Amino acid sequence: MRYLIIGGGIAGTTAVEELRKLDSSDEITLVSEEQHALYSRVLLPHYLKGKIPRERVFLKKESWYEEQKIEWVRGISVVKLDPKNTFVELSDGRELPYDKLLIATGGELRTLGLDVRGVSYLRTLDDADHLNQLLAEQGSSCRGGVYGGGFIACEYINLFAHFGIPTTVIFRGNHFWSKGLEPEVGRLINQHLIKKGVELHPGGLFVDTMGERELTGFISSLGEHPCTILGVGIGIESDDGWLREAGVKVEAGIVCDEFLQTSEPNIFAAGDVAEFYDINVGRHVRVGNWMNAQMQGRVVAKNMAGEKTVFSLVSSYATNALGLEIIFVGDVSRAHADEVRLVGSVEQGGITQLFSRAGQLIGAVLVGRNTDRPIITKMIQEKRRASEFK
């Protein structure tokens, strides 16, 4: 059997590892756009804060791939897929045939498309190295700017605070995660950040950077904001043209069933790129977190090897905004919920926002209420009524 895995992140690499465990003789090829051995993107903030040395971000040694008899093609991407003749074409012109194909290419960073030194992103190890360099060069003269109102913005805020760097934050909505969170929950987060000394400007649109070669600030629809590093966290998008051209069904992500099988035979998807049927919430969802990507890597390998396995996980992701814990559990799409309810209040310092569909609890966002997490996770798994949560 020839297995071809596109994507060397946690989903793709976990799948490779699992496939090798299942059979020692199969031919396994891993195509990875990055040059690095598998590393943890979740550890990048720890590395930047100096909590761990750079080498500790790696989860696999370079020698691991050869030891596992995996053909590791790195620094290469896929440009074309031919499902009929079962091969892919690589960016270096090579063609690779497959019997079973896994697409685990993750997401592409959405950028501002500007190249002034001082504009920073935080997705890959190279991004982190660049930011590390900027921080080291600027030292105490650094002034932080953040554009975005999501997980990455939180990371920048925490990082700048760690180094005592004054920080200005701008996002388009009225508060963090403005599409999903109720105004009161947003107010809780805003108030916390302001109390901690962050200069917050909701409702601002990025217009342009300031400075010729080195960043001196940026212009938003609200005015000018001086900064020497601008951390940008405005989400990810997909480079899915080659998949659409090949006839693979793609909507928000690659559409696949609960076995992570796509619309095409012998082609599977896992991780951030997969829009899979989630049996716990009863609809197709796209989930971009570590736990989901890793567990999908494990399950998809079994399915590729012919061992039919349903993917079932109530995944979650936790972040922290200057000491305020924020946890997302399950399906937290406001657009797909027919009811949301809040438990707690700004005055109490914690709010849990419950999402339900046809009365069934499908997801929750916990802000400053960590202890709700186990019960909510269990309730989603057991398909319980949202009204049962008090």
Added chain:
Amino acid sequence: MPKIRIKVDEDLCIGAASCVTIAPETFQLNSENKAEVYDHGQAPGGPTYERWLEVTQEQQENILLAAQSCPTLAIFIFDEAGKQLFPEL
């Protein structure tokens, strides 16, 4: 039965809960959103980030899987002689 020592580095732990998903008998999150170590679902002597456990081979493998799944590698596992089993050095 093998005896192992499990330690969670609370400074590295971010409450991603991968370990809790894989080995809920051994790991549970506390109110600070950090993983504490449990002995087969129990916490004799109170909550702690570090504990000696007697486990079966199968349980040990599952705990190892939980440690491997941690995105910040905050879980350390040692054997009876003190040798670090995970993360591999």
